[in-house]
Amino acid sequence: MKNFEQKIFPYLLLLPTIAIFGVFLFFPALNGLWISFTKWDGINPQEFVGLKNYIKLAGDKDFLTSFFSTMFYTCLSVPAIFISALMLALILTRRIKGSNFFRAVFYWPTMISSIIVGLTWRFLLGEDFGVINYLLTVMGNSPVKWLTNPKAAMAVVIFVTAWSMAGYYMVMFIAGIKAISETYYEAADIDGAGFWQQFRYITLPLLKPTSLLVLVLSTVTVIKAYPLIYALTQGGPAGTTKFMVQMIQETGFEKNQMGYACAMTTVLFIILAVLTFVQFRLNRGGEQDAN
Amino acid sequence: MQTKKRKKTGWSILLGVLLFFLTFLFLMPIIWVIGSSFKSTGELFSWPPSLFGKSPSWNNYIKALEEGDFTGYFLNTVFVSIVATILTVIVNVMSGYAFAKYRFKGQTVLFGIVLATLMVPLEVIMIPIFKVIVATNLYNSLWGLIIPAVASPTAVFLVKQYYAGIPDAYMEAARIDGASETNIFLKIMLPLAKPIISVLCIFSFMWRWNDYLWPKLVINSKTKYTMQLALANFSGEYSVDWNSLLAMSVISMIPVIIVFVSLQKYIIGGMTAGGVKG
Numbered sequence: 001m002k003n004f005e006q007k008i009f010p011y012l013l014l015l016p017t018i019a020i021f022g023v024f025l026f027f028p029a030l031n032g033l034w035i036s037f038t039k040w041d042g043i044n045p046q047e048f049v050g051l052k053n054y055i056k057l058a059g060d061k062d063f064l065t066s067f068f069s070t071m072f073y074t075c076l077s078v079p080a081i082f083i084s085a086l087m088l089a090l091i092l093t094r095r096i097k098g099s100n101f102f103r104a105v106f107y108w109p110t111m112i113s114s115i116i117v118g119l120t121w122r123f124l125l126g127e128d129f130g131v132i133n134y135l136l137t138v139m140g141n142s143p144v145k146w147l148t149n150p151k152a153a154m155a156v157v158i159f160v161t162a163w164s165m166a167g168y169y170m171v172m173f174i175a176g177i178k179a180i181s182e183t184y185y186e187a188a189d190i191d192g193a194g195f196w197q198q199f200r201y202i203t204l205p206l207l208k209p210t211s212l213l214v215l216v217l218s219t220v221t222v223i224k225a226y227p228l229i230y231a232l233t234q235g236g237p238a239g240t241t242k243f244m245v246q247m248i249q250e251t252g253f254e255k256n257q258m259g260y261a262c263a264m265t266t267v268l269f270i271i272l273a274v275l276t277f278v279q280f281r282l283n284r285g286g287e288q289d290a291n
Numbered sequence: 292m293q294t295k296k297r298k299k300t301g302w303s304i305l306l307g308v309l310l311f312f313l314t315f316l317f318l319m320p321i322i323w324v325i326g327s328s329f330k331s332t333g334e335l336f337s338w339p340p341s342l343f344g345k346s347p348s349w350n351n352y353i354k355a356l357e358e359g360d361f362t363g364y365f366l367n368t369v370f371v372s373i374v375a376t377i378l379t380v381i382v383n384v385m386s387g388y389a390f391a392k393y394r395f396k397g398q399t400v401l402f403g404i405v406l407a408t409l410m411v412p413l414e415v416i417m418i419p420i421f422k423v424i425v426a427t428n429l430y431n432s433l434w435g436l437i438i439p440a441v442a443s444p445t446a447v448f449l450v451k452q453y454y455a456g457i458p459d460a461y462m463e464a465a466r467i468d469g470a471s472e473t474n475i476f477l478k479i480m481l482p483l484a485k486p487i488i489s490v491l492c493i494f495s496f497m498w499r500w501n502d503y504l505w506p507k508l509v510i511n512s513k514t515k516y517t518m519q520l521a522l523a524n525f526s527g528e529y530s531v532d533w534n535s536l537l538a539m540s541v542i543s544m545i546p547v548i549i550v551f552v553s554l555q556k557y558i559i560g561g562m563t564a565g566g567v568k569g
Contacts, residue, residue, distance in 0.1 A: 009472040010393035014401060017386035017442040021408055023427070024439035028419035029411045035419055042421075091310065102310060104555050105317050111551050112321070113501030115519045116540050119526055120320045123327070123533065129336040131323060138339075163317070224414045227503040227519075231526055245414045249507075252418045261418050269415045276410045 036262035042252075046259070053263035063264060065239065066247040070223060073158060073243060077222045080162035081169060082214060088166060089173030090199070103174070107167035117164045118231025122147065125156060150240040153233050157241050160232060161222060169214045176210030177203060209282065216279045220272060244268050321544075328352070328537035335533055351538035360513060361521070361539060367433060368517040368543070372499040375437040379495040380488055382441050387450020388480060392462065408444045413504055424509055435509040436502075436517070446491055453487040454480070493554055500546060518543040 036053055038046040057063055088106050092099050109117060124132050125146035133143035146152050184202045193201070204211075226245040229235065235242035242250075244264065252261030323342070327335060328351055330344035355361045389395075390402055413420070420439070421430075429435030457480070465475045506520040516524070522539055525532065 005472050006393075007395065009476075010389040010395045010398075013385040013389035013393075013476075016382045017447065018401065018404065020382070020439065020442040021404065024420065024423060025408055025411055025416065026404075028416040028423050031422065032416055032419035088313070091306065091313075094306070096306065096310070102314065104551075105314050108321075108551065109317060111497065111547050112544060113503065113519050113547075115501075115503055115523045115526075116544060119522065119536065119540055120324050122526070123537070124320055124323060129338075129340075131340050134338050134340055167317075224412060226414070227523065231523055234527055245417075248414075249417060253421075258418050265415055265418065269411075272412065272415065273410050279409075280406070 032262045032265060035259050036266050038259045040258040041256040042258050043256075049259070053260050054266075056260065057263050057267070062239070063247065066242050066244055067267070069154075069240060070243040073154065073161075073225070073241070074219060074222050077158050077161045077225075078215060078218050080158055081165050081218045081222070082211070084162050084166040085169035085214065086173050086211075088170040089177055090203070092170070093174055093177045103171075106170055109164045109166075110168040112164075114164070114228035115231045117160065118228045121156070121160045121163075122232050147233055148237045150237055153237055153241055157229055157232060161225065161228065164228065165218065165221065169218060172210055172214055173207070176207050180206045212282050213279070216275055216282060220275050220279070223268070223271060223275075324537055325541050328534075328541045330534075332534055351534045352542070355535045355538040355542070360516075361535075361542075363514060364516045364518045364521045364539075365542065367515060368500060368519075371433055371436045371517060372496050375441065375499045376492055376495040378437065378441045379443060379446060380491050383443060383446035383491065384450050384481070384484060384488065386442070387447045388454050388476065388484075390447065391451045391454035392459065392480070405444050405447050408442075413440075413508075417504075417508060421508060430509060431511040431515060432509070433515060436499075436505050440505060443495075446495070449491065450484070450487055453484060457483055490557060493550060493557060497547065497550065500543075 035046065037048060037050060039049045039052075040046040092103055092106075096102075112120075124130050127133060127143060127145055127148065130146070132146070136143055144152055146156050180203065184206075185198060188198050188202060224245055225243055226249070229241055229243060230246060233241045235246050245268070248261050248264045248268070251257050251264060326342040326347075327344075329347035329349070331346070331348070331350065334340075334344040386405070390398070390405075424430050424435050424439070427435075429438065461479055461483070462475050465479055470478075501519060502517075503519045503523060506517045507523070510516060510520060518539065522536065522543065525536060525539075
């Protein structure tokens with residue numbers, strides 16, 4: 001028999017969490033959807049305009065450029081993160097001295113704020129004074145306009161993203177690899193399978209659940225990239241690295257087109273919602289495997 | 292056998308070289324920033340560069356602390372990070388405990404709500420949250436950085452999972468002895484949660500310390516800047532004052548370095564604990 005206190009206590013415990021989620025998350029989420037159907041500058045009353053914002057979106061060159069460059073950036077960053085994280089994990093799961101030290105070294109960039117990561121690389125890649133261009137000139141090359149040449153800037157942004165996030169997913173891969181039973185590798189050794197064959201036929205297939213999770217989680221993170229990019233390139237040169245979150249932020253708060261910015265948000269939300277749903281499914285799959 | 296052995300030494304040399312290169316790649320940028328923060332303006336932009344410059348000095352730090360409002364940004368960040376961490380622990384331990392240790396009406400729905408919050412990151416509600424922040428009088432207030440992000444689905448999951456591993460017998464025994472639910476929570480179950488509370492503290496503190504988007508949305512006046520907001524805004528100015536910027540970056544990294552070096556085992560170990568086997 002539960003007494004009254006036992007019945008009411010869990011609700012009291014949950015009250016702050018639910019209240020905060022309600023006021024600062026669900027209400028704004030629904031409100032945002034409503035704002036996307038209105039014209040609103042943030043000060044004057046909202047004016048209902050139906051689907052006008054969405055129609056405008058489909059023909060807005062700036063938005064489409066930002067959308068496609070976000071996709072381009074995501075499609076290259078995610079494999080870059082994936083491959084570097086997996087590579088680091090494979091190195092560290094071999095029996096090497098000081099693997100804890102190296103693990104800390106590779107994980108370290110994920111602890112620093114995105115702003116500082118961006119500033120650090122902007123400092124290293126400075127055109128006239130950066131140490132990287134200095135090294136290039138010493139080796140007889142001409143300095144590269146790392147952050148003012150559109151193609152170079154995109155490459156830099158992708159590289160720095162992978163540099164700052166590889167360590168995080170490396171830890172997930174290490175856990176996944178260590179969970180694979182040694183006996184598979186022992187059997188493969190007896191059969192004379194080399195490193196590459198063992199990787200191809202044992203590690204990679206058995207790592208599939210981890211790999212899928214890494215892919216989804218890194219995509220969700222990368223697609224929202226903003227502080228890192230802002231500190232590194234400010235979205236430049238000429239908007240080449242202005243991705244969706246920065247676009248929404250500027251449209252809403254600098255151009256004061258709140259309704260239009262909310263319509264852009266809906267596009268981002270749909271992409272993220274699909275990915276998060278996939279992530280749930282993967283997690284559930286993992287649990288069933290474990291049981 | 293002979294060739295196999297030689298092949299193995301070849302591999303380990305290659306591995307050693309690779310590890311050296313990777314360590315350089317991951318550590319050097321930050322070390323270079325730290326070194327450069329001791330250089331004078333002239334030396335910052337002169338070639339050939341050296342790690343600490345010819346005459347390293349604390350001038351950049353002294354300048355940052357004396358002239359700018361940097362001390363204020365530092366104190367703002369400390370205040371926000373500490374208060375937010377305390378509240379985050381309280382709020383999420385409460386709800387995680389409720390989900391793990393009680394059966395109540397609407398439990399599935401409420402847990403579904405917590406799960407659903409994962410689909411709505413701040414980036415997706417930037418515009419409407421601004422309206423809420425203004426309406427709740429939190430705009431341009433440090434409390435506006437603290438309160439809205441106190442509840443975290445990740446923290447709720449962590450606590451829930453942790454408490455699921457603690458037997459209900461503790462609670463039942465206390466109930467038979469006539470303890471109230473509040474006392475069971477505060478005097479028995481809360482002390483048992485120390486390990487997970489430490490993990491929450493580390494992550495919550497680091498997250499707040501490094502956060503940029505919330506301050507960007509909520510804070511308007513310079514006196515209320517956090518360090519990340521100040522760094523980002525100053526780096527966006529037309530002529531970037533790298534001397535101050537580097538010194539500020541290094542100062543803002545110090546707590547992170549301390550936490551990471553001393554608690555590294557918890558931070559990385561926490562993620563891998565499940566699969567470690569020697």
